[in-house]
Amino acid sequence: xxxxxxxxRHKVTETGTPVxxxxxxxxxxxxxxxxxxxxxxxxxxxxxxxxxxxxDKGEVSDGYSVSRSKTEDxxxxxxxxxxxxxxxYFCAISDSPPGGEKLFFGSGTQLSVL
Amino acid sequence: AQTVTQSQPExxxxxxxxxxxxxxxxxxxxxxxxxxYKQPPSRQMILVIRQExxxxxxxxxxxxxxxxQKAAKSFSLKISDSQLGDAAMYFCAYRSxxxxxxxxxVFGQGTRLTINP
Numbered sequence: 254x255x256x257x258x259x260x261x262r263h264k265v266t267e268t269g270t271p272v273x274x275x276x277x278x279x280x281x282x283x284x285x286x287x288x289x290x291x292x293x294x295x296x297x298x299x300x301x302x303x304x305x306x307x308x309d310k311g312e313v314s315d316g317y318s319v320s321r322s323k324t325e326d327x328x329x330x331x332x333x334x335x336x337x338x339x340x341x342y343f344c345a346i347s348d349s350p351p352g353g354e355k356l357f358f359g360s361g362t363q364l365s366v367l
Numbered sequence: 368a369q370t371v372t373q374s375q376p377e378x379x380x381x382x383x384x385x386x387x388x389x390x391x392x393x394x395x396x397x398x399x400x401x402x403x404y405k406q407p408p409s410r411q412m413i414l415v416i417r418q419e420x421x422x423x424x425x426x427x428x429x430x431x432x433x434x435x436q437k438a439a440k441s442f443s444l445k446i447s448d449s450q451l452g453d454a455a456m457y458f459c460a461y462r463s464x465x466x467x468x469x470x471x472x473v474f475g476q477g478t479r480l481t482i483n484p
Contacts, residue, residue, distance in 0.1 A: 284469050295371075295458055295474035296412075303469055311471070312368075343412065347470040356470040358412035 256280050257359040259344050265365045272331040274362050276344030278324075282357075285327040286345040287311075287319060289338075290361070296343065302327055334366040369394045371461050373475035380449045381483050387434075388444045388478045390459030398464045401435070401442045402472065406456040415457070418442065420464075446480075454482045 256279030266272050276285060286301040288311075298311030300319040308319050316338060318330045331338055344359040370393045380386035392401070403415040418426045418435050425433050430447045446453055459475040 286470070293476055295373075295476045296460075296472070297474070298471055301469055301471065312473075341410070345412075345470070350468055355414060356472065361410045 257344060257346055257357060259342075259359040259362050261362060262360070263363045265367065266334050267367055268335060269333050272334050272364065272366075274329045274342055274344075274364070276327045276329070276359060278327075278346050280346060280348070280357070281324060282346040282348045283324075284347045284349075285321065286347075286356075287317070287327070287329045288343045288345060289313065289340040290343060291340050299329065299342075334364075336366050338364065339366045340364060369396075369399075369461050369463065369473050371459050371473050371475035373457075373459055373478050375478045376476070377479045377481070379481040379483055380446075382449055382451060384449055385445060385447045386449055386480065388446075388457050388459075388480065390442045390444070390475055392440050392442065392459075392461050392475075394440070394461065394463075396463055400462040400464060401433075402460040402462070403431070403433070403442075403444045404458045404460060404474075405453075406458065406477075407452075407454070412458075416444065449482050451482050451484065454480060456480070 258277045260275045287299040288296040290296045297313045302308045302321040320328045342362045345356050347356050372391050399420045401418045405413045405415050416428045432445045434443045456477045458477050460472040
């Protein structure tokens with residue numbers, strides 16, 4: 254299994270509070286991603302990173318920010334959590350081509366915003 | 368923008384039987400990748416099979432095979448000799464070949480597969 258660790262595994266928070274989810278990889282892969290999974294929607298890309306300090310938006314980026322100060326760490330921040338951000342959040346990584354055709358996923362973070 | 372549709376929210380099959388999960392997609396591109404991912408109750412996302420659109424031959428991985436109909440924009444997954452361990456949520460996904468490097472996948476809504484003993 255690819256070395257991807259997401260923390261925390263579960264989190265319950267209140268509306269309006271800031272939340273940061275962490276993704277740590279030991280594979281030295283260039284690309285890192287944050288997806289959210291919701292019933293009826295599958296997984297949707299929030300943000301991704303193509304290098305240290307290089308990030309770009311996905312299809313559902315509103316209300317989220319990311320940072321990548323080191324190759325191994327990719328942080329997802331909800332500045333002011335809302336109930337609509339209750340979801341399972343997955344981090345994923347992939348390598349540069351060639352050989353970068355596989356996407357490896359972490360185990361997910363269940364976030365509940367009350 | 369590309370979209371992926373899985374019209375079967377739930378499917379069930381008897382153990383040892385064959386089941387087919389449907390997936391359709393919409394794109395204006397001529398070359399792309401298609402994937403099937405499995406998500407068991409552990410929540411782990413597991414790549415089952417991958418198809419490159421420029422390849423005519425349908426991809427196969429052991430008991431898993433696809434029926435890729437490019438003109439119809441259809442990409443179904445066939446699981447033969449179903450096993451209890453195949454019970455999971457299955458996601459179909461699309462990736463544009465024009466995006467080099469980044470694996471920006473567009474996922475379908477998922478199909479929950481139950482295996483009846």
